[in-house]
Amino acid sequence: MPDKVLIYSRFPKSLTQRFADRFDLLDTGGRPADEVFAAEEVAQVRALITAGATPLGAAEMDRLPALGAIVCYGTGYDGVDLEAAAARNIAVGHSPGANAAAVADVAVMLMLASTRRLVVADAYVRDGGWAASKPSPLMKPPPSLSGCKVGVYGMGEIGRKIAARVAAFETEVGYFNRTRYDELPYPYFPSLDALAEWCTVLMIAVRASTETTHAVNAELLKKLGPDGHVVNISRGSVIDERALLAALKDGVIAGAGLDVFETEPHAPDELTSLPGVVVTPHVGGNTRESHVAMQACVVANLTAFFAGETLPYQVK
Amino acid sequence: MPDKVLIYSRFPKSLTQRFADRFDLLDTGGRPADEVFAAEEVAQVRALITAGATPLGAAEMDRLPALGAIVCYGTGYDGVDLEAAAARNIAVGHSPGANAAAVADVAVMLMLASTRRLVVADAYVRDGGWAASKPSPLMKPPPSLSGCKVGVYGMGEIGRKIAARVAAFETEVGYFNRTRYDELPYPYFPSLDALAEWCTVLMIAVRASTETTHAVNAELLKKLGPDGHVVNISRGSVIDERALLAALKDGVIAGAGLDVFETEPHAPDELTSLPGVVVTPHVGGNTRESHVAMQACVVANLTAFFAGETLPYQVK
Numbered sequence: 076m077p078d079k080v081l082i083y084s085r086f087p088k089s090l091t092q093r094f095a096d097r098f099d100l101l102d103t104g105g106r107p108a109d110e111v112f113a114a115e116e117v118a119q120v121r122a123l124i125t126a127g128a129t130p131l132g133a134a135e136m137d138r139l140p141a142l143g144a145i146v147c148y149g150t151g152y153d154g155v156d157l158e159a160a161a162a163r164n165i166a167v168g169h170s171p172g173a174n175a176a177a178v179a180d181v182a183v184m185l186m187l188a189s190t191r192r193l194v195v196a197d198a199y200v201r202d203g204g205w206a207a208s209k210p211s212p213l214m215k216p217p218p219s220l221s222g223c224k225v226g227v228y229g230m231g232e233i234g235r236k237i238a239a240r241v242a243a244f245e246t247e248v249g250y251f252n253r254t255r256y257d258e259l260p261y262p263y264f265p266s267l268d269a270l271a272e273w274c275t276v277l278m279i280a281v282r283a284s285t286e287t288t289h290a291v292n293a294e295l296l297k298k299l300g301p302d303g304h305v306v307n308i309s310r311g312s313v314i315d316e317r318a319l320l321a322a323l324k325d326g327v328i329a330g331a332g333l334d335v336f337e338t339e340p341h342a343p344d345e346l347t348s349l350p351g352v353v354v355t356p357h358v359g360g361n362t363r364e365s366h367v368a369m370q371a372c373v374v375a376n377l378t379a380f381f382a383g384e385t386l387p388y389q390v391k
Numbered sequence: 392m393p394d395k396v397l398i399y400s401r402f403p404k405s406l407t408q409r410f411a412d413r414f415d416l417l418d419t420g421g422r423p424a425d426e427v428f429a430a431e432e433v434a435q436v437r438a439l440i441t442a443g444a445t446p447l448g449a450a451e452m453d454r455l456p457a458l459g460a461i462v463c464y465g466t467g468y469d470g471v472d473l474e475a476a477a478a479r480n481i482a483v484g485h486s487p488g489a490n491a492a493a494v495a496d497v498a499v500m501l502m503l504a505s506t507r508r509l510v511v512a513d514a515y516v517r518d519g520g521w522a523a524s525k526p527s528p529l530m531k532p533p534p535s536l537s538g539c540k541v542g543v544y545g546m547g548e549i550g551r552k553i554a555a556r557v558a559a560f561e562t563e564v565g566y567f568n569r570t571r572y573d574e575l576p577y578p579y580f581p582s583l584d585a586l587a588e589w590c591t592v593l594m595i596a597v598r599a600s601t602e603t604t605h606a607v608n609a610e611l612l613k614k615l616g617p618d619g620h621v622v623n624i625s626r627g628s629v630i631d632e633r634a635l636l637a638a639l640k641d642g643v644i645a646g647a648g649l650d651v652f653e654t655e656p657h658a659p660d661e662l663t664s665l666p667g668v669v670v671t672p673h674v675g676g677n678t679r680e681s682h683v684a685m686q687a688c689v690v691a692n693l694t695a696f697f698a699g700e701t702l703p704y705q706v707k
Contacts, residue, residue, distance in 0.1 A: 184503035219680040243559035364535040
């Protein structure tokens, strides 16, 4: 009999098919397990698959008394209370690096689209403004990327891939990270403040935690200056969204490219009504190959767990 | 008295200001010079500034009997009949490479936006589809760029900068160019056909000429396959626009990113109504720094001409 695995977050069926082939899935559709399944079934659940950003604290863990493994689909695990899990002897796994290239690609896409005002440009052509010789929204040329200072906040696998891509655009790349990596060819800044003082474009690739919540606030955005852009492919919580909105409205910075938001799937209307932003629905890791790689990590973690072994992709 | 210079194409005043400081400009606003200015004035015109794509043939040259220099604003000069100019002893200058980085940036932006469906993604968030949990237009994940074969058609300054940027995305880069450059680290293909057989994403960076007109046709697009994308930042004439439209409609290829069109400023409605395209209004070189660099080439060419010297940026 296949092992039972709870699907804790809301996932499209197309993404869980590969797990259904191996395990007996109890799919909650994102609702509390005990509302969807019988108490006896819930009591037997030893492992679950979750999206890293979905809140999963002590109370939720206690509703699953047999739980031994929390497996995150993706690289993030910020929704999981790691202390609570450790206290209950629950292993936590994720998919490190599996989607790093795909996420870095979206980061660079958002940087280019924000600095070159792609959404406005596309609409100008599509809506017939160009053909009718209406005043162009692109009349004021933006600064070139070439020679521009780009700061990368967070130098994990995604941050490194962002840096490598951005450097190819003849930019200057610098970074801030808790740990300094001397092997990297980019200048290190000792704080996020120092990085923001130096750079014009800020790429957020830091792992979300209580430390990073609202790290990018009004004061920090001001340091980027009126040609400044901020790109976020990490977690919405890293940016104070209200401060960002005010900075964009008041011309404190020029634009923003956002794949993530404070309260997903909600991007504030006031934000999305601004022409100087480009927004995507948390699709950084959404490519065929990265789903395959993330699913492989999930399967490997679950298989090891049910075999009584340490998870190969355990959160440290 | 400053030398008289005719502004032959339609240019925004903001772009010609730097020339007005040095020369006595006769700005036609893109209309025939003899309709706008007195015959005596037109007869004195020895130099003009044009956009490279604006048609400028023998008949137009003959309407300016004193013409000695045609100076293109930008790298292109495909609108200028070089033989007719040579026969009349008219020097032709341009701004080689001045906008190469800015154009390459837009090429890569269009590649990313087309492959990751940015315009559709942005609209899904902006229009509230994501917040309302409406079916996502991005449900089917696209292939990763990482490992993807990208073909660059044309290896001039822009093509090289495109190749360097694209390679940073962990892609395989190959190229076709009339001349093979052994110093380049990318595989060379002996024909555009061979390149298209090999690659999935085709980046058009070739200089427009009668040889390249409709070089990208129905047969060629088919070789890219159903995951294929085509990006054009060169000239609209290189693609058979009707064939591209059919290929996109029929799913012969997946998408296109276009900064240039066959009949600018017109992008066909049938094309712009497709979700699988991303379009920009010929803004590849539109950055502050590249305008400054292009203007410097124009001024240098004109200054040399009026001093009786060879143009420093002469078309070869």
